[in-house]
Amino acid sequence: MSKNDGPIKTEFSKMLEIDYPIIAGPMFLVSNEDLVSAVSNNGAIGGAPSLNWRTTELFKAAVQKIKTQTKKPFVVNLIVNKVNPRVDADLDICIEEKVPMVITSLGNPKTIIEKVHSYGGKVFCDVTDMKYAQKVQDLGCDGVIAVCSGAGGHAGPISPLVLVPYLKTKIKVPVVLAGGIATGRQILAGLVLGADAVQIGTRFIATKEAGVSAEYKKAIIDANPEDIVLTKRISGTPAAVIKTQYIEKTGLELGFVEKLLLKNSTTKKYMKLFRAVVGQKALEKAAQTTTWKNVWSAGQGVGLIDEVLPASTVVKNLIHEYWEAKNGI
Numbered sequence: 540m541s542k543n544d545g546p547i548k549t550e551f552s553k554m555l556e557i558d559y560p561i562i563a564g565p566m567f568l569v570s571n572e573d574l575v576s577a578v579s580n581n582g583a584i585g586g587a588p589s590l591n592w593r594t595t596e597l598f599k600a601a602v603q604k605i606k607t608q609t610k611k612p613f614v615v616n617l618i619v620n621k622v623n624p625r626v627d628a629d630l631d632i633c634i635e636e637k638v639p640m641v642i643t644s645l646g647n648p649k650t651i652i653e654k655v656h657s658y659g660g661k662v663f664c665d666v667t668d669m670k671y672a673q674k675v676q677d678l679g680c681d682g683v684i685a686v687c688s689g690a691g692g693h694a695g696p697i698s699p700l701v702l703v704p705y706l707k708t709k710i711k712v713p714v715v716l717a718g719g720i721a722t723g724r725q726i727l728a729g730l731v732l733g734a735d736a737v738q739i740g741t742r743f744i745a746t747k748e749a750g751v752s753a754e755y756k757k758a759i760i761d762a763n764p765e766d767i768v769l770t771k772r773i774s775g776t777p778a779a780v781i782k783t784q785y786i787e788k789t790g791l792e793l794g795f796v797e798k799l800l801l802k803n804s805t806t807k808k809y810m811k812l813f814r815a816v817v818g819q820k821a822l823e824k825a826a827q828t829t830t831w832k833n834v835w836s837a838g839q840g841v842g843l844i845d846e847v848l849p850a851s852t853v854v855k856n857l858i859h860e861y862w863e864a865k866n867g868i
């Protein structure tokens with residue numbers, strides 16, 4: 540490491556006591572113990588959704604394994620809505636194991652904020668607009684993740700060039716930019732916009748550690764930003780995926796009957812659950828096995844990724860590129 544690859548100090552990195560304000564974003568089916576600990580051991584902070592483990596007991600074992608593999612902070616993502624019946628049990632594990640940072644998606648994070656704060660953990664909440672960001676700020680979260688257009692997973696609709704500075708006009712807690720970042724130069728751009736950190740997902744799919752098939756990793760390398768489309772067929776809300784033959788065949792919209800059932804107040808809840816289960820199954824199958832039904836979630840950053848690397852090298856490259864850009868080399 541040269542002098543130029545030193546720590547990047549922001550409010551976020553100081554709050555978490557880490558060297559680099561970079562979160563390896565929690566990714567359904569992708570993040571595992573090895574990816575999380577490799578990222579955290581290299582000065583950034585690794586994350587995983589609790590639902591990546593099939594039961595709360597397996598999630599607990601995974602957290603314990605991560606703690607044996609790294610002494611540095613790491614992140615767990617909890618999905619806070621009715622589609623996730625495990626949220627309370629998984630939160631209890633976060634409390635028991637004193638998980639250093641929790642990221643919440645959807646729902647009302649009030650209880651999570653209170654309980655995680657009780658042991659000194661930090662809570663950041665996924666947001667895509669000002670209204671929800673203000674709500675979670677008022678509830679006492681430690682920061683927000685600005686999920687922007689171009690992101691993998693459930694991308695927000697607003698460009699990072701706008702969402703970050705816009706949030707900064709009213710949001711006083713740290714803002715983390717998520718969406719499209721795959722290089723150190725972009726991290727610098729994010730910090731210039733006012734972000735206190737970045738959250739990176741897609742770049743970490745093309746790592747040695749990521750728990751997905753070689754085909755999925757190759758698809759990340761082969762894909763261009765033009766290949767990323769938003770489909771409602773996974774969860775009912777737009778999710779970014781690579782436009783494979785299967786995606787082209789099935790289309791991006793829900794069927795007429797499904798749309799109707801989602802509008803009806805009695806059937807809405809069940810349809811959401813049904814869509815989530817069907818979508819998850821398709822993702823699961825495509826992530827780990829060879830199938831023609833390829834549903835591979837990824838963001839527009841695919842255009843800047845051309846190699847599968849160990850996660851430690853990805854972090855080192857990001858830092859090196861950041862300092863090169865910063866020093867105008």
Ligand SMILES: Cc1cc2nc3c(=O)[nH]c(=O)nc-3n(C[C@H](O)[C@H](O)[C@H](O)COP(=O)(O)O)c2cc1C
Pocket residue numbers: 563564565566567568569588616642643644665686689690691692693717718719720738739740741742836837838839840
């Ligand atoms: C395959 C995949 C799965 C994801 N799963 C989750 C998840 O379970 N929970 C979550 O909060 N974010 C999830 N995300 C979003 C990431 O944590 C991160 O915010 C996003 O990937 C950032 O955009 P980028 O992919 O352009 O770097 C997922 C993203 C991808 C690509």
